[in-house]
Amino acid sequence: MWRNDRSSFGWIAIILHWTIALLIGGLVILGYVMTRPDIDPELQFELYQWHKSFGMLALALTVVRIAWWWLEVPPAHPATLSRYEARAATATHALLRMLTLAVPLAGWAIASTSTLAIPTFFFDLVVIPHLPFEKSEAAEAFWTMAHSWLAYGLAGIVLLHAAAALVHHFLYRDEVLRRMLGILPRRPASNTDTSASGSEKWDIGQR
Amino acid sequence: MGHRATLRTMIAGLALLAATPGWGHAVSLDDAAGRYAIDRSSRIGFSVGQVGGGGISGKFTKFSGTFNLDQHDIGKSVVEFSLFPETVATGEPRVESFLRSRAIFDIKDFPQIVFRSTKISQTGENTAEIEGKLTARGTTRTERFQAELTKWNAHAISFHIKGNIYRAPYNMAVGIPIYSNVVQFDMTVNGVRR
Ligand code: HEM
Ligand code: HEM
Numbered sequence: 001m002w003r004n005d006r007s008s009f010g011w012i013a014i015i016l017h018w019t020i021a022l023l024i025g026g027l028v029i030l031g032y033v034m035t036r037p038d039i040d041p042e043l044q045f046e047l048y049q050w051h052k053s054f055g056m057l058a059l060a061l062t063v064v065r066i067a068w069w070w071l072e073v074p075p076a077h078p079a080t081l082s083r084y085e086a087r088a089a090t091a092t093h094a095l096l097r098m099l100t101l102a103v104p105l106a107g108w109a110i111a112s113t114s115t116l117a118i119p120t121f122f123f124d125l126v127v128i129p130h131l132p133f134e135k136s137e138a139a140e141a142f143w144t145m146a147h148s149w150l151a152y153g154l155a156g157i158v159l160l161h162a163a164a165a166l167v168h169h170f171l172y173r174d175e176v177l178r179r180m181l182g183i184l185p186r187r188p189a190s191n192t193d194t195s196a197s198g199s200e201k202w203d204i205g206q207r
Numbered sequence: 208m209g210h211r212a213t214l215r216t217m218i219a220g221l222a223l224l225a226a227t228p229g230w231g232h233a234v235s236l237d238d239a240a241g242r243y244a245i246d247r248s249s250r251i252g253f254s255v256g257q258v259g260g261g262g263i264s265g266k267f268t269k270f271s272g273t274f275n276l277d278q279h280d281i282g283k284s285v286v287e288f289s290l291f292p293e294t295v296a297t298g299e300p301r302v303e304s305f306l307r308s309r310a311i312f313d314i315k316d317f318p319q320i321v322f323r324s325t326k327i328s329q330t331g332e333n334t335a336e337i338e339g340k341l342t343a344r345g346t347t348r349t350e351r352f353q354a355e356l357t358k359w360n361a362h363a364i365s366f367h368i369k370g371n372i373y374r375a376p377y378n379m380a381v382g383i384p385i386y387s388n389v390v391q392f393d394m395t396v397n398g399v400r401r
Binding site for chain 1: 257258259261299301302305308309310381382384385
């Protein structure tokens with residue numbers, strides 16, 4: 001139920017996936033809007049602070065998610081996937097995991113190296129310390145560029161990833177999207193292991 | 208009479224402390240009284256604390272003003288002061304342009320910040336409280352500053368003036384609570400006799 005099993009994602013993985021997806025979608029739009037040069041300066045200040053708080057939330061959830069992926073065995077790719085498709089999916093997911101970590105870390109590095117030295121006051125609740133980097137205009141410019149490229153790169157890969165999911169759902173009519181939505185496939189369906197029950201952890205490595 | 212006596216003692220004391228030749232005699236309010244122009248050598252410093260320590264500090268480099276020390280009653284003295292927020296200096300150009308922008312000072316619409324005293328009361332031997340109307344960004348409010356006489360001679364007089372001002376009532380609330388609502392002013396005001 002909460003945990004993954006052999007052929008489907010558990011609710012933990014599903015909730016993390018969609019919460020992070022929503023956060024990242026919002027953060028890319030927010031990041032783009034707040035950096036427009038003609039924006040009202042007060043609004044810009046406020047949006048930057050929201051961006052930093054939500055970005056830190058995305059980072060925290062991503063760490064949890066990667067830990068969960070590490071501890072849990074992900075379900076096997078649906079049998080409808082070709083060898084090539086399965087490899088492409090695995091590679092894309094690995095890249096997505098890396099970028100969802102790298103993008104907010106680079107953002108944190110901007111806040112930490114900025115000569116503006118604005119604290120990251122997580123939802124006005126706790127101050128998140130700056131990373132132990134030296135503050136300089138050069139370092140800030142570097143991390144700003146890195147964060148921007150990585151963030152729009154992530155957005156591009158997410159689009160590909162989402163397009164692939166939609167193609168599977170609407171063209172191939174397989175269970176790829178449904179099992180990430182928690183709509184359980186009629187089991188055992190394509191899976192030959194009939195002993196796998198919904199709550200049982202499938203503990204043979206299949207990464 | 209009381210005020211006058213105290214100020215007289217204070218000025219006499221300072222003159223003695225200074226022990227400058229030629230200052231060997233007591234100075235009276237009659238001597239200190241007069242009209243002064245606030246000199247460019249004054250320093251109008253401020254700081255705003257930030258969560259977790261540190262903050263923004265800076266100064267305004269263009270200002271002007273006068274004050275009148277009443278010959279008979281210090282309570283009848285008057286201070287007028289204006290500063291040009293455009294000249295805010297913090298050492299970080301992006302902070303400065305943010306402060307000048309519509310977010311804080313809005314220097315296009317409100318190029319000056321003005322203070323005019325309404326009541327001055329002596330609070331100690333060489334200290335006084337200055338109460339007055341502060342107008343910033345179109346809002347006028349009563350504020351208080353604490354002044355301490357630090358230097359006096361026949362041509363010039365200096366005060367160390369401090370005051371804490373809440374910025375939110377002046378429509379400058381951006382950044383709270385990351386940056387404090389309280390702006391701490393710390394000023395050295397040098398008056399030159401006119
Ligand atoms: C997954 C999380 C994040 C995403 C997807 C994201 C996305 C973006 C995007 C798209 C931009 C605009 C880039 C541009 O057009 O130049 C941006 C800018 C920025 N982000 Fe993030 N961000 C994330 C996390 C963070 C975090 C955690 C922080 C800091 C604590 C942060 C700080 C910043 C800053 C300071 C800028 C402005 C850089 C500039 O001044 O040009 N971001 N972000
Ligand atoms: C920021 C946005 C997104 C990120 C970072 C992301 C990341 C990932 C990752 C890392 C996985 C591997 C499984 C896991 O570790 O949980 C995954 C699986 C999946 N994602 Fe996303 N995703 C995002 C958005 C979307 C969107 C918008 C869709 C659909 C329209 C989608 C559909 C899926 C599906 C169907 C799977 C399951 C694939 C399988 O069965 O192996 N994702 N996603």
